[in-house]
Amino acid sequence: MSETTQTVTAHRTSTGRDPNSLYLEIGGKVFSGWQEVRVTRGVERMPSDFDILLTEKYPGQASQIDVMPGQSCVVRLGDTRVITGYIDRYIPSISKGQHNVQISGRGKCQDIVDCSAIVTGMALGGYDGDNAETLIFxxxxxxxxxxxxxxxxxxxxxxxTVPQFNVNLGETPWEIIDRISRWGQFLCYEDTFGNLVLSQVGSDSMESGFVEGINVEGASRTLAYDQRFSVYYAFIQATDQLSQQLQADIMSAVPVTDPDITRYRPKAIISEQTLNGQDIATMRLNWELARRVGRSQAVTLTCDTWRDNFGNLWEPNKLACVYLPSLKLDKALWVIGEVTYRRDDTGTHADLLLMPKEAYEPEPNVLQAQFVQIMAADSGSAAKTS
Structure with missing residues (x-):
């Protein structure tokens, strides 16, 4: 780590900032001059999070940083907002000839990931107007x-309308939302204002992409065979009738095949759902095939800039063209699944994960209803579930 002294400033928000610097806004003050920064956002990451570090050789600079855990904050890269959330940890430390301050935080959605959901009646859905947005809100x-x-x-x-389903005691809001999103076949992730976004897999493109020898510092591509199969079978295992398990072979959906897998490699999928769910079983098979094909060719790369050619930050759930001829990848238009913006003594970099759109499609799911009958207290009987 470089010991070059960085200036930490506290001032009013202004424009015209360095586009390659991180600015932390807390209580009307803006702190900058960090030696190391990391900000990560993604369509499968909840919530967004950041870490920043200041190392000083002589005492004085770090004392200017008036930060407490729990405070609201906004993180910007240049003038562009990337996280709206809270400070999680403030970690000052000292050693011989050195004083460090590390600050970490996450987006506003952190509370729906950490906390328990308190739901009256322990059930949701089933009524007109109970769509995904209403229930999630x-x-x-x-x-x-x-x-x-x-x-x-x-x-x-x-x-x-979302069908009625039960909430398990102790579940977090995010765990419930994840179930709803898989039933509804959409993505959920956090935007730069701390909002929870409901979206399908991205269709909008960045203004430019990633080109070997131009803006790509390093890259690797995974071409995998081991997690792909030649044929996929679905067997329905409902929870309401034991007899259905005995008839699994009769109630299975039409198998799907992967023509690129030439060896005999069968895969059986247990589709746990309610009665007459062959449509979900078929969706599950198609999803299983597409997702495994998509994830068998992931690309991770490091770019020498946080932004595309038009000055826009690389953004999750956006399409970007990837041209890596040395890795046998010729101008593929893939989804940015995750992006990490970082800056340290080696310079400014963006680390990205990209895969085909199919790799990010949500897994089909059925919301199971559980009927609960509470027996009279004076009968001495316990509650029954079925």
């Missing part, structure tokens, strides 16, 4: 989180 609004629904198709499952 009810789960997150108490935590100061807003829902942004970008699924505009009225016929999409996310915008139809």
């Amino acid at each position: 009810g789960l997150v609004s108490k935590f100061g989180v807003t829902v942004q629904n970008y699924i505009t198709d009225d016929t999409a499952r996310a915008n139809t």
Whole structure:
């Protein structure tokens, strides 16, 4: 780590900042001059998070940083907001001839990941108007989180009535939301304002992409065979009738095949769902095939800039062209699944994970209802579930 002294400043928010510097806004003050920064966002990462570090050779600079855990904060890269959330940890440390300050935090959605959901009646859904947005808003609004629904198709499952299902005691709001999102076949992730986004896999593209020898410092590509199979079978195992388990071979969906897998490699999928769920079993098979194909060719790369050619930060769930001829990848338009913006003594870098769109499609799921009958207290009987 470099021991070059960095200036930490506290000042009013202004424009015209260094686009390659991180600015931490807390209580009307803006702190900058960090020696190491890391900010990570992704479509499968909840919530977004950051770590920043200042190392000083002589005491004085770090004392200017008036930060306490729990404070609201905004993180910007240059003038661009990337995280709206809270400080989790403030870690000052000293050693011989050195004083360090490390600060970490996460987006506003951290509370729906950490805390338990308190749901009256322990059940959700089943009524007109109980679509995904309505139910999810009810789960997150108490935590100061807003829902942004970008699924505009009225016929999409996310915008139809969610069937009634039970909530398990101790579940977090995020665990419940994850189940709803898989039922509705959409993605959930945090935006730069701390909102919870409901979206399908991205269709908008960045203004430029990643080109070997131009802006790519390093890259690797995974071409995998071991997690792919030649044929996929689905067997329905419902929870309401034991007889269905005995008839699994009769109730299975039509198998799907992967023509690229030439050896005999069968895969049996147990589709746990309610009665007459062959449609979900078929969706599960198609998802299993597409996801395994997509994830068998992931690319990780390091770019020499946080931004595309038009000055926009690389953004999760956006498409970007990837041209890596040395890795046998010729101009593929893939989804940015995760991006880490970092800056240290080696310079400014962005680490990205990209895969085909199919790799990010949510797993189909059925929301199971559990009927609970509470017996009279004076009968001495316990509650029954079925």
